[in-house]
Amino acid sequence: MDQVVYRWINSTALLRADVEALVGVCLAIAVTVHALLRKRRVSVAVGWIGLAWLSPIFGSALYLLLGINRVYRRARKMRGRPSEAVPPPDADDAVVPETLWPLDRAIRRITGAPALIGNRVRMFRNGDAAYPEMLAGIRDARASVAMTSYIFRDDATGREFCEALAQAKGRGVEVRVIIDGIGGGYFRTPAYKRLHAAGVPAALFMHSALPWRMPFLNLRNHKKLLILDGRVAFTGGLNIAAANRVSTKPRDPIRDIHFRFEGPVVDQLVTAFTADWAFADGESLDGPPWFMEAPAVGDCVARVVTSGPDADVQKIEQVVIQALNCARRRVRIATPYFLPDELVTGALIQAATRGISVEVVIPAVSDHRFIDWAMRAHLDVLIRAGVRVYLDRDPFDHAKAMVVDDVWCFVGSANWDMRSFRLNFELNVEVIDADLAGQIDALIRAKMDLPLTEKDLANRFLPVRLRDAGVRLLLPYL
Known part of the structure; x- marks a missing residue:
C-alpha cells in the first residue's frame, strides 16, 4: 500500500x-x-x-x-484618437529670428503648433514670489479658473489656495482643478477632499487602486498650470506646498521657478488643460469662459509643448534633442533630476564635440537619494566628452530650464529623465526672448560654483560605483 x-x-x-x-x-x-x-x-x-x-x-x-506599455494604449483609449491635424508647412515664419528657422521648423513638425508672437512673460523665484500673484489672480478672476498641480499639499499654503478657489466658485466663477492621483496623496488626497467638500469641481488624475492599471508607476500628470479668465496663465515647476515658501524657513525648503504668461500663447495652454480635464473627468470644455481671445501684449515668441504616453509621446524629448542639434554657441541646463537616456546623452555629447559650450547644473543632494546615486553612474561619459557638470548646493532646487544661444528658452514641468520624457504627462513652454534668457542664464550661472570632475567620479569606492550603476538600471521608474 x-x-x-x-x-x-x-x-x-x-x-x-x-x-x-x-x-x-x-x-x-x-x-x-x-x-x-x-x-x-x-x-x-x-x-x-x-x-x-x-x-x-x-x-x-x-x-x-x-x-x-499599456500606458500608451490606455491613454489613447481614454483620450480618443490623436489629432488628425496636418503639421504646418515648412515655410519660414517671420516671428522667429532667422538663425532659429531650422529649430522652429523642427518643433512645428513635432508639435503641429505654430510659435506665437505678442506674449509677455515674467519669471518668479520660489513660492514666496509666485504664490501671492497666483492667489491674487484667483481672487480677481471673473469668468474661469483652471488649475493643475502634481502635488497639492493640505498644509497652510494648500489650504489658502483651496479657500481662494472655493471663494471663486462661490461668486459664480467656473472653476476646475486637476490633482495627480499619486502626487495628491494617493490614499488620503486631503486637498482633493477639501475642494470636493467646498463644492469645487476637482478631479484626481489616474487614481485607481487596481494593480493592473499600474497607478504607482505610470500615467502621472506632472504639470503645474493655473489659467485665469482664459487670458493669464502661470506654469513652471512649482507645486502647491508650504515647502516652496523658502523665506519662511520650512524644514525641507524647495527652491523653484515659475512663469506668468499673457498673450496668444495662453490659448495653447487652455487647450492643454481642457484635454487633461476631459481625460480626468470626461467633461468637454469648449468656448467661453475657457477659451477667450488673448490680445497681443508684448514681443515674446512662445509655444506650448506637451508630452505624454499617448499621441504626444516623447515630444518634449524630441524638442530637447533638436535644440541641442541646432545650438551654435552655448547651452545651459538646470534640472533637479538628470537621468537622460542614450538619445539625449548622445545629443549632449555631439553638441560638446562640435565645440558648443554645454553646461549642466544638478543638485549636490536632491530630495531622492536613489536618484542621486543613479545620476552619478552616467556622468563620466558626458564629462569626458566636454560637457561641464556643476553641483548646486543646498537648499534643494527643483527648477528646470534650458537656454540655448542666449535667446531660446525651454521651461516647464519636465525633468531630464526617462519618466518625464516618456511616461509622465508634462508641459513645457518654448520662449524666444533675450531678456528672459538673460534672467534664466544668470540664475543658472549663480549655481555653477562646484564643478564635478572625472577624478571626483573615479575616486568613489568600488562598492559605491556598483551601487550607483545598479540603481541606474531602475532609470525608467525613478
Whole structure:
C-alpha cells in the first residue's frame, strides 16, 4: 500500500513538474513574441527575452507588470484618437529670428503648433514670489479658473489656495482643478477632499487602486498650470506646498521657478488643460469662459509643448534633442533630476564635440537619494566628452530650464529623465526672448560654483560605483 501511495505521489509530482515546464515554455514564448514585435530597442528586447527564458514564471510576471506599455494604449483609449491635424508647412515664419528657422521648423513638425508672437512673460523665484500673484489672480478672476498641480499639499499654503478657489466658485466663477492621483496623496488626497467638500469641481488624475492599471508607476500628470479668465496663465515647476515658501524657513525648503504668461500663447495652454480635464473627468470644455481671445501684449515668441504616453509621446524629448542639434554657441541646463537616456546623452555629447559650450547644473543632494546615486553612474561619459557638470548646493532646487544661444528658452514641468520624457504627462513652454534668457542664464550661472570632475567620479569606492550603476538600471521608474 505504501509503495502504491509513493508511486502515486511521485507520478503526481512529475506531472506537476511537466505541466509547470510546459506553462513556463508557453509564457517564455509569449514574452518573446511580444517583445520582438513591440520593443524598439534591441537591448530592451534582449533583456526581457533573456529574463523570460531564465525564469519563465517570475520573468513573465515581471514583464506583464512592468514591460508592457499599456500606458500608451490606455491613454489613447481614454483620450480618443490623436489629432488628425496636418503639421504646418515648412515655410519660414517671420516671428522667429532667422538663425532659429531650422529649430522652429523642427518643433512645428513635432508639435503641429505654430510659435506665437505678442506674449509677455515674467519669471518668479520660489513660492514666496509666485504664490501671492497666483492667489491674487484667483481672487480677481471673473469668468474661469483652471488649475493643475502634481502635488497639492493640505498644509497652510494648500489650504489658502483651496479657500481662494472655493471663494471663486462661490461668486459664480467656473472653476476646475486637476490633482495627480499619486502626487495628491494617493490614499488620503486631503486637498482633493477639501475642494470636493467646498463644492469645487476637482478631479484626481489616474487614481485607481487596481494593480493592473499600474497607478504607482505610470500615467502621472506632472504639470503645474493655473489659467485665469482664459487670458493669464502661470506654469513652471512649482507645486502647491508650504515647502516652496523658502523665506519662511520650512524644514525641507524647495527652491523653484515659475512663469506668468499673457498673450496668444495662453490659448495653447487652455487647450492643454481642457484635454487633461476631459481625460480626468470626461467633461468637454469648449468656448467661453475657457477659451477667450488673448490680445497681443508684448514681443515674446512662445509655444506650448506637451508630452505624454499617448499621441504626444516623447515630444518634449524630441524638442530637447533638436535644440541641442541646432545650438551654435552655448547651452545651459538646470534640472533637479538628470537621468537622460542614450538619445539625449548622445545629443549632449555631439553638441560638446562640435565645440558648443554645454553646461549642466544638478543638485549636490536632491530630495531622492536613489536618484542621486543613479545620476552619478552616467556622468563620466558626458564629462569626458566636454560637457561641464556643476553641483548646486543646498537648499534643494527643483527648477528646470534650458537656454540655448542666449535667446531660446525651454521651461516647464519636465525633468531630464526617462519618466518625464516618456511616461509622465508634462508641459513645457518654448520662449524666444533675450531678456528672459538673460534672467534664466544668470540664475543658472549663480549655481555653477562646484564643478564635478572625472577624478571626483573615479575616486568613489568600488562598492559605491556598483551601487550607483545598479540603481541606474531602475532609470525608467525613478
